[in-house]
Amino acid sequence: MRVTLLKVLSILLITNVMSQAAFAHDPIFGQGPHVLFKDGFEVATELHSSKKGDELENEIGLEVKYGITGDWAMGVELPFEIKADDGNSSSGLGDAAIFTKYRFWRKDTLALQESAAISLKIISDTGYENETPSLGTGTTDSVVGLSYGYESRNWYRWASVRHRQNETNSAGLQRGDKTLVDFVVGIRPTLTKYIEPDMVYLLELNGELGDRAALNGNTVSNSGGDEWFISPGFMWTLKNFAVRGGIQLPIVSNLSGSQEKSDYRAKLSFEWHM
Amino acid sequence: MSKKVVISIFSAMLFMSSMQSSFAAAGTNYTIRVDGLACPFCAYGIEKKFKKMDGISNIQVDLDKGLVSVDAKEGLELKEDKLKKLFHDSGFTYRSMKITPIK
Numbered sequence: 001m002r003v004t005l006l007k008v009l010s011i012l013l014i015t016n017v018m019s020q021a022a023f024a025h026d027p028i029f030g031q032g033p034h035v036l037f038k039d040g041f042e043v044a045t046e047l048h049s050s051k052k053g054d055e056l057e058n059e060i061g062l063e064v065k066y067g068i069t070g071d072w073a074m075g076v077e078l079p080f081e082i083k084a085d086d087g088n089s090s091s092g093l094g095d096a097a098i099f100t101k102y103r104f105w106r107k108d109t110l111a112l113q114e115s116a117a118i119s120l121k122i123i124s125d126t127g128y129e130n131e132t133p134s135l136g137t138g139t140t141d142s143v144v145g146l147s148y149g150y151e152s153r154n155w156y157r158w159a160s161v162r163h164r165q166n167e168t169n170s171a172g173l174q175r176g177d178k179t180l181v182d183f184v185v186g187i188r189p190t191l192t193k194y195i196e197p198d199m200v201y202l203l204e205l206n207g208e209l210g211d212r213a214a215l216n217g218n219t220v221s222n223s224g225g226d227e228w229f230i231s232p233g234f235m236w237t238l239k240n241f242a243v244r245g246g247i248q249l250p251i252v253s254n255l256s257g258s259q260e261k262s263d264y265r266a267k268l269s270f271e272w273h274m
Numbered sequence: 275m276s277k278k279v280v281i282s283i284f285s286a287m288l289f290m291s292s293m294q295s296s297f298a299a300a301g302t303n304y305t306i307r308v309d310g311l312a313c314p315f316c317a318y319g320i321e322k323k324f325k326k327m328d329g330i331s332n333i334q335v336d337l338d339k340g341l342v343s344v345d346a347k348e349g350l351e352l353k354e355d356k357l358k359k360l361f362h363d364s365g366f367t368y369r370s371m372k373i374t375p376i377k
Contacts, residue, residue: 037319037365069363071365198315
């Protein structure tokens with residue numbers, strides 16, 4: 001298959017803002033160690049929007065999670081993409097994913113929980129890559145992660161690292177692998193009782209360190225590089241319902257070659273525990 | 275002693291005995307110390323698990339004190355190993371419990 005430059009750029013510019021599954025009381029853009037209670041279900045609807053130069057990407061996603069044990073959960077993601085770039089637009093199913101998270105360490109004390117978890121996500125190639133802009137990567141990729149969290153009545157802190165390994169598509173294009181690092185603090189300014197609306201404010205520092213892409217073994221010069229974001233966010237909950245949202249604002253862009261810098265990314269999700 | 279007095283005393287004793295029985299039939303309150311309870315959203319799993327159990331009512335959660343309180347109907351006993359598993363499956367840690375008859 002002949003790959004046009006526009007197609008390559010279109011695939012490279014996929015931001016995959018849904019690269020992390022949403023677990024309530026975890027960061028908005030980073031990852032935390034929270035799972036789900038045994039035999040519980042979580043259903044979440046997520047809205048994502050990102051802008052990078054002339055490229056605008058919106059996504060509506062549905063996530064369903066299940067608590068296998070009190071420390072292990074798994075789930076699926078189904079994203080619907082709406083994209084526009086350089087006068088072209090496309091919409092349809094994006095790359096569906098399955099994921100799992102296992103909390104291997106937990107230290108519980110009075111009104112406080114510290115924990116750590118590992119995670120794995122497999123992102124399929126269900127998105128139609130031949131659209132312009134492309135709706136999928138045409139590859140099955142994986143993301144492994146390690147996260148730590150501290151949760152008390154007033155204060156939160158998280159740290160995580162994830163690595164995304166990208167495969168090569170049928171046209172010989174391999175998007176550069178990416179490492180994501182996140183540091184997050186949060187505060188609950190007002191202590192609430194169990195069945196009362198509850199609000200936590202978050203501030204994240206998100207780093208994305210990307211390798212260069214390769215096309216048929218040749219490095220794509222306008223690819224790869226690092227970006228850092230500062231991301232304010234919130235979590236509002238009432239019993240078994242949560243609303244979470246945040247916005248990523250770039251503070252450092254060190255991208256290789258000639259690439260559009262990120263303007264912003266925003267996320268809003270609605271989650272129910274059942 | 276006249277028959278009327280004997281019958282009155284006997285009736286009073288029967289009445290007092292039945293009142294005692296009705297107090298004993300009210301059930302038992304379990305107040306459980308739990309660690310790891312920091313957020314209300316996360317505590318929902320505890321309530322859901324207790325609601326699945328027959329004979330459990332009046333579920334209360336105090337996040338600041340790490341206390342979960344439930345009332346169990348008469349004849350229902352919550353054993354410690356079962357509670358440990360319930361809280362572990364909810365993502366928390368059981369520490370201790372206090373049992374109080376409900377009057």
